[in-house]
Amino acid sequence: MKTIVVIGGGITGLSTMHYLARQVQEQNIDARLVLIEGNQELGGKIRSQQIDEFIMETGADSIVARHPGVLDLVREVQFEDELVYNATGISYIHTNNELHAIPAGSTFGIPMSEESLMASTLLTDDEKQRVLQDAEIANDRFTKDSSIGEFLEYFLGEGIVKKQIAPVLAGVYSGNLYELSIASTLPYLVDYKNNYGSIMAGFKAHREQFEKAADKKFISFQRGMSAFIYRIEESLPQVEFMKGVAVTSVARDDGHYKIMLDTGQMIAADIAVLAVPNETVKQLLTNEQLTHHLKQFTNGSALTLYAGFNVSDSVLPADGTGFIVSHNSDLQCNASTWTSRKWAHTSENGNLLVRLFYKDSNPRYEELAAMSDEQLTEIALQDIKLSLNIDDKPSVVNITKWIDKMPRYDLAHRDALKAVEKEMAEHYPNMLLAGCSYYGVGIGACIQNGRDTAAKVIARISKNR
Numbered sequence: 001m002k003t004i005v006v007i008g009g010g011i012t013g014l015s016t017m018h019y020l021a022r023q024v025q026e027q028n029i030d031a032r033l034v035l036i037e038g039n040q041e042l043g044g045k046i047r048s049q050q051i052d053e054f055i056m057e058t059g060a061d062s063i064v065a066r067h068p069g070v071l072d073l074v075r076e077v078q079f080e081d082e083l084v085y086n087a088t089g090i091s092y093i094h095t096n097n098e099l100h101a102i103p104a105g106s107t108f109g110i111p112m113s114e115e116s117l118m119a120s121t122l123l124t125d126d127e128k129q130r131v132l133q134d135a136e137i138a139n140d141r142f143t144k145d146s147s148i149g150e151f152l153e154y155f156l157g158e159g160i161v162k163k164q165i166a167p168v169l170a171g172v173y174s175g176n177l178y179e180l181s182i183a184s185t186l187p188y189l190v191d192y193k194n195n196y197g198s199i200m201a202g203f204k205a206h207r208e209q210f211e212k213a214a215d216k217k218f219i220s221f222q223r224g225m226s227a228f229i230y231r232i233e234e235s236l237p238q239v240e241f242m243k244g245v246a247v248t249s250v251a252r253d254d255g256h257y258k259i260m261l262d263t264g265q266m267i268a269a270d271i272a273v274l275a276v277p278n279e280t281v282k283q284l285l286t287n288e289q290l291t292h293h294l295k296q297f298t299n300g301s302a303l304t305l306y307a308g309f310n311v312s313d314s315v316l317p318a319d320g321t322g323f324i325v326s327h328n329s330d331l332q333c334n335a336s337t338w339t340s341r342k343w344a345h346t347s348e349n350g351n352l353l354v355r356l357f358y359k360d361s362n363p364r365y366e367e368l369a370a371m372s373d374e375q376l377t378e379i380a381l382q383d384i385k386l387s388l389n390i391d392d393k394p395s396v397v398n399i400t401k402w403i404d405k406m407p408r409y410d411l412a413h414r415d416a417l418k419a420v421e422k423e424m425a426e427h428y429p430n431m432l433l434a435g436c437s438y439y440g441v442g443i444g445a446c447i448q449n450g451r452d453t454a455a456k457v458i459a460r461i462s463k464n465r
Contacts (some may be wrong), residue, residue, distance in 0.1 A: 002031045002461055005259055005267055007247050007284075008275035009037030010044025014232045015450025016273055016457075021236055022076075023458045026040040026327070029339060031461070033239045034267060038258070041226075042233055045405070046072040046443070048224025051396050054308040054340075055224045055347040057434065058400040061343070061355070062086060062218035062225075065446025070219070070453055074228070075087050077235045084345050092323035093122060093167055094387060097330055099323055104167065107210060108186065109160075109168040110152070112203035120164060122326075127159030134263060135198040139190075142160060147411060148185045149177030155199060160222055170361060171335050173441075174300040175408045222345050245455060250274075250284045250431075271457050272432045277405065277452075283460035290423040296370045296416035297437055300406040302360040303368060305380045306339070308396035311352045313340045317318035323387065328383055332368070333383045334359045355381050398409040407437045 004020060005014045017035050024031045029406060043049075045059035063070050067083070074080055082212060092099040093109075102109060105116030134155045142151045148169070153161045166177050173185055182190055192202020195329040203210065221227045233241065246262040248349055250272065258268045274281055278297045285291070322337040333356040340347035340354075347353050358368050358376075377397050385391050417438055432453055 002029070003034065003268060003271045004031055004255075004271045004461075005034045005036065005269040006273045006275055007036050007250075008044070008273075008435065009035055009042035009241070009243065010041070010275060010435065010446070010448040011229070012274035012439075012450050012453075013037070013044075013047055013273070014042060015447045016230065016275060016292065016434060016453045017236060017239055017450075017452035018073065018076070018232055019451045020457060023454060023465060025238075027458070027462070028357070029458070033211050033236075034242065034269075035239055036165060036242045036245055036247055037259070038244070041229075042243065042246040043226055043229040045402075046225045046229055048226035048271060049225065049398060051398065052308070053351065054196065054306070054353050054396055055346040056308075056339075056353070056355075057220075058398070059226050059391070061223065061337070061339070061404075062220045063443040064285070065109040065217060065219045067442065069448050073232075073447055074141055074219075077228075077231050079221070079231045082221040082223065082231075084220050084222055084248070084343065086220075087321065088341050089319040089321040089341065089345060091321055092317075093326045094323045094329050094331055095163065096328045097110075097386065099317065099320075099387070102164070102324075106164075107203070108172065109165040110156075110203075111160075111200060112207065112210060113200065117200075120160075123159055127157060127163075128447070130157035131160055131200075132304060133157070134193075134200065139193050142182070142190060142193075143189050144190050145181055145255045145411070145414065146181045148167075148188075148189070149188065150183055150447045152177070155193065163326055171324050171357075171359075173358060173409065174302070174361075174406050175410065176213060176361065180409045181411050181414065182410065183206045193205050203458075212314040220345070221342055224346075246462075247284060252428065255414060255430075257449070271460060272433075273432045273434055273453055273457065275434040275453075276363045278407070278437065279404075280330040281433065281437070285428065287423065287427050290420065290427065292417055293301045293419040293423060295349075296412050296419075298410055298412075301401075301403045302406060303362040303376065304400045304402070305358075305376060305379060305385060306336050306354045306396070306398040307354050307356070307377075307394040308347070309354075309390070310395050311351050311354050311390065311392050311394050312461075313436070315352060316341050316388065324351045327369075331383045332362070332364060332379050332388060333357060334362055336383070336387065354384060354388075368369045369401070369403070407441050430460060 029093040047058045103119040111117035215333045249260045257269045321342040322336045335353045335357045434453045
């Protein structure tokens with residue numbers, strides 16, 4: 001019997017175990033499957049809380065529906081009846097203390113047509129004309145390893161990048177555009193430029209696929225994101241779940257791995273998967289050369305705050321779902337989601353639920369992070385008053401602080417990952433790294449990573465059978 005241990009019970013670890021269990025059963029493999037999680041609950045950064053009438057997600061609030069494998073996993077664990085899709089509506093950019101709609105027909109603020117470009121109220125006429133010059137500029141320097149900020153500014157101009165694209169992309173990828181690679185954000189942009197002469201022409205050639213994805217892009221679940229985690233766990237009766245147990249060390253031992261737990265117990269694993277944050281991997285694997293490469297990965301931080309009100313959701317701008325803050329704004333937050341509008345299931349009585357984000361790119365971040373919950377709440381209420389003209393006191397406030405826990409895919413990420421994979425293959429055979437520190441930050445990417453990791457494990461087992 002082979003013992004396979006997955007360390008880490010976030011969505012990557014759970015997905016890995018889901019697909020391992022399927023393959024073990026289908027191929028009639030004699031295996032013991034163990035998942036170890038240091039917290040009392042599975043889910044990692046996915047954690048739903050219900051307070052009074054409101055459902056609040058302290059981590060990710062949804063999953064990109066079109067990502068390969070997402071809906072497959074929902075169906076495989078028979079959870080389709082719980083699915084909910086986001087309400088479609090207008091996203092705004094807050095600048096000069098006004099809300100400006102992100103033009104329809106744009107992706108991450110990048111116009112996909114001339115009509116979308118001309119509809120922008122954020123850009124001057126000269127800045128719009130500068131975007132159109134893209135078709136006259138050849139790409140003689142940029143690859144997918146280049147900075148996406150430098151790429152977009154070179155072809156589209158500083159105006160649209162600063163005012164319309166950067167606020168959106170930086171919000172999604174939690175980093176400075178000039179420090180993020182094209183490969184780790186929107187790799188298809190290089191292909192569009194090279195194959196069609198301009199970024200906009202590339203979008204026009206792929207208009208149908210973007211139009212199909214324009215509505216109902218995201219999914220969640222009637223009882224919150226955590227309900228999906230519980231369902232995956234319930235669907236794996238053949239797996240030994242060890243929750244509230246910390247791994248203290250992992251050591252290679254004569255073709256196996258000795259996994260020591262804080263309970264004093266030891267598990268001998270034939271194959272181990274580390275589906276844990278990079279910081280945890282550095283603590284568990286003490287190889288000096290590997291540690292050097294692991295130090296190249298970086299993380300960001302953010303504070304999020306929910307405020308629920310005994311006020312009807314109808315006070316929001318018509319068809320609006322939230323905003324991102326650009327330059328020249330008196331708001332302290334980086335972005336806000338009007339959660340009760342975007343996700344009707346989060347507000348049982350149709351009252352207003354707002355989520356605000358304060359990221360480490362914020363000039364005041366260090367000051368904000370040092371504040372008490374009461375002080376941060378006052379800042380948030382000022383932001384809500386300025387952006388929505390709502391001066392009511394909230395009935396519910398929920399604050400979550402993600403300090404150095406948000407992987408940031410900067411320009412060094414790709415080379416660091418290659419080096420780490422090489423060191424792992426040499427010094428830790430039959431041990432695999434997985435998770436958002438390395439293979440994609442979205443839940444969809446984590447599910448796919450889990451599937452790929454399970455396939456690698458099964459391939460190694462089958463080779464030695």
